[in-house]
Amino acid sequence: MTLPGTNGTARHGHAHDRLPAASRHTRRVMTAVLAPAALLTIVAMIALWPARPHRGAGSGDxxxxxxxxxxxxxxxxxxxxxxxxxxxxxxxxxxxxxxxxxxxxxxxxxxxxxxxxxxxxxxxxxxxxxxxxxxxxxxxxxxxxxGRPLIWLIALTAVVILAFGRWRGLTSLAGLALSFTILLLFIVPAILDGSPPLLVAVVGSAAIMFAALYLTHGLNVHTSVAVAGTLASLVLTGVLGVAFTAALHLSGVATDEDSFLASIPGSIDMRGLLLAGVVIGALGVLDDVTVTQAVTVAEMAAAGPTTRWLLYRAAGRVGRAHVASAVNTIVLAYAGASLPLLLLFATGSQPLSQVLTGELLAQEILRSAVGTIGLVASVPITTALAALVADVRTGSGSPARPRHAAAAH
The missing domain is CATH 2.40.50.140 (Nucleic acid-binding proteins)
Structure with missing residues (x-):
């Protein structure tokens, strides 16, 4: 079965292959925008790549x-x-x-x-x-x-993903493996090697975004729109993180672990490390929202006659429902991870105002607030980009501009 607006050829077994095809002009525009960004990411990774693998000082045990x-x-x-x-x-x-x-x-x-x-x-x-x-x-x-229970747990997770997602599940696991590879072989060693943590996090996150999204969802215009929306939202998240970290006078040193890292010879930029965590944490939620919005706009455009403004409004309603649940997910995820900390504060005698404005809890509020703003902003950004490049139909089944037989892959 072929969806309206495709190139007339139905491919089986790949959900992203059945998405509506984009025009040649649209593909050229997205390539012109994202190709330089991908090239810049590669060049930056080469420049920031650690000179030698880091070997932890450890305790010699x-x-x-x-x-x-x-x-x-x-x-x-x-x-x-x-x-x-x-x-x-x-x-x-x-x-x-x-x-x-x-x-x-x-x-x-x-x-x-x-x-x-x-x-x-x-x-x-x-x-x-x-x-x-x-x-x-x-x-x-x-x-x-x-080791053994963890292996069984990971294996069970992989089986569940593959059983439900099939080919898409396999590509998502490959994307996850690639993300961890970049995190462990580039981001962590580069920070320990003395490179600016925020710059390393932005470059590493961009590399994860390009590799994981295209590997998971296919090399097509709809994924490219999601990549562009994610990239713009990450930039906004980073800018807000820098601004409010300075405004709140956060040092990045709030726990014993932070103090230990700050004392390591080579002087890790702890404020930059805090910002790096904000950027990397935001990436994990952004790609879900941006991919959903890009595909939603494409499917709505293929369903029948519409305009770009109507597309934007309709997909925006879907995005608002998605964000409403995602924001709650972010806050609860941070609260769950910080539950022992919250219990510790609850048993103390400090006034609530001092607890909330202390360095430790202020960092958690920064992560939640900046990540939430970036998440909310990703919906209108990605929806607008998807509506701009969509092959809108203005008549009964007639495309607004010629559609080409080439698929978006």
Missing amino acids: DGRRANGTVISVTEQSCPAGTAAGQACGSATVHVEHGPGAGSDVAVDLPSGPGAPRLRVGDEVVLLYLPGAVPGGHAYTVVDHQR
């Missing part, structure tokens, strides 16, 4: 770590004054990999907030520190092994 399985647990009564809920006693662990592999070793039951609770059969990570505690055990349990 890798050579003293071992993996094992708990084979017995012996609990004892805790001394008077021990905190409630704390475990006392010892366990026997069979070391499978690392120092002492093949042997059974004794360990003290972990104690303290967040300490792992041991049961027979648990797979654990051990730290081998002989002589660290005079008369104590040489091994200490530091964590549970999570």
Whole structure:
């Protein structure tokens, strides 16, 4: 079955292949706009690429770590004054990999907030520190092994995506893998190498946007419109982030982790790192909205006679409904991630005004507010761009300008 406004050829199995084809003039315009942006992104990535892969200073524990399985647990009564809920006693662990592999070793039951609770059969990570505690055990349990459950969780997620999305699901997984590759091989090492974090984030986000969107949704005009709308919204988000970070006098140092990064030799720009997080976080929501708006306009244009203004208004109504739910999603996502922080503030004695204006919570408000503004702005921007390049029909089935047989791919 062929949708109205296509080139007359129906391709099966690819949802984006059935979108209405665009005119040659429209494709030329989008290419003229986006090709220089893509070229500039490539040049910037080459210029900012870290000189050498970063090797973390770490604590040197890798050579003293071992993996094992708990084979017995012996609990004892805790001394008077021990905190409630704390475990006392010892366990026997069979070391499978690392120092002492093949042997059974004794360990003290972990104690303290967040300490792992041991049961027979648990797979654990051990730290081998002989002589660290005079008369104590040489091994200490530091964590549970999570590799196997994580692999099953990721595999289940991939199966669900492929079962529902089929070919589109496969391309979305490929786009996700590419996004993580750029993040881990370019963005993080480049920031650690001393490059300006905001510039690295903008260039890296642009690279992720070009690669992931085209790979997931196909090389066509509708995706190009989404790319252009996303790029414009990212620029707006970055500008707002810079302006309000300065207006709020945020330093980017609000937690112990921030303080540790700020003390690393080489002096990471912590304010730039804060802005980089804002830009990268915004990208994850923007592409969803912009793709939806671009495809909505294209489908409406193909459905029958209309004008660009009517297209814009109709697609704008769809965008408003989408944004209304997406904004709530953004705020709840930040609130969920910061729930321990919110509980900590709730148990404190500081006035609410001081809590809200403190550096730590002000950073979260900045991320939420600037990301929301960029998200809302992406709807009219992308809708307007899509309406401008749409092949509008002004008569009963007659296109406003000649439609070409070439597909948008």
